[in-house]
Ligand SMILES: Nc1nc2c(ncn2[C@@H]2O[C@H](COP(=O)(O)OP(=O)(O)OP(=O)(O)O)[C@@H](O)[C@H]2O)c(=O)[nH]1
């Protein structure tokens with residue numbers, strides 16, 4: 001039976017792409033009874049019907065599953081941030097890094113509008129995040145700089161693109177594929193006006209096995225972790241944590257702590273550490289409210 005990828009869902013129908021053609025499919029009637037859901041991004045088998053239609057027969061196991069936007073099998077999150085116009089929001093970036101990594105996605109950072117920023121600031125931000133182990137791609141999309149590097153990051157992957165309003169996501173999407181930003185914008189506009197009760201999500205094909213999905217509203221994300229788990233999502237702590245005298249040191253109230261020492265010496269970025277401490281605090285408060 002042929003296999004394809006669900007690229008769009010609309011009112012009970014699913015558009016399934018097999019690479020060359022897209023078929024409008026229904027799900028088998030029995031799915032509802034068995035509680036099987038079909039998400040955009042799902043790999044499915046389908047029974048073709050005529051030239052342009054079909055019936056989805058089975059949903060293949062998912063590698064990842066996002067709830068907002070509801071999309072399956074996303075490999076990577078492209079977190080798009082500018083440093084000026086709008087100003088850099090490090091805590092939001094740090095939050096998104098934790099959330100997408102916890103969801104099983106590979107994070108990559110795009111810094112936009114480097115033509116507007118001070119070169120030293122660009123360098124500093126890049127250094128901080130590269131030291132933490134992340135891919136960072138600086139771009140000045142309007143001048144065409146960095147677009148090929150982003151294209152390379154995307155190749156062969158399904159990528160969700162997210163970032164604050166106005167950072168240049170549509171401009172970047174248009175630079176990757178003329179008109180793509182416009183198409184993605186139409187999706188978010190419909191969402192913004194609340195016309196669709198079910199969230200409209202769509203995979204846009206950039207190249208063979210390469211898809212991009214827009215994630216409006218992706219930024220207000222809750223961290224679904226226990227306080228102690230957040231530690232593991234700050235990779236730059238790992239080099240220092242073994243020297244903490246307390247086993248299981250949270251690098252918070254502990255009096256002697258190798259991670260806090262590294263922050264004081266400037267070996268770990270202070271803003272990153274402050275994000276970490278704020279997340280732990282937030283999760284502790286959430287736990288307290290629960291009891
Ligand atoms: N100087 C400069 N301006 C840019 C660059 N990229 C985008 N812009 C401008 O930034 C503004 C916002 O760009 P968009 O691409 O609409 O931003 P967006 O992230 O899609 O915004 P939302 O749709 O609100 O999420 C526009 O005026 C763009 O022309 C860049 O590389 N350099």
Ligand SMILES: [Zn+2]
Nearest residue numbers: 244249251257
């Ligand atoms: Zn410690």
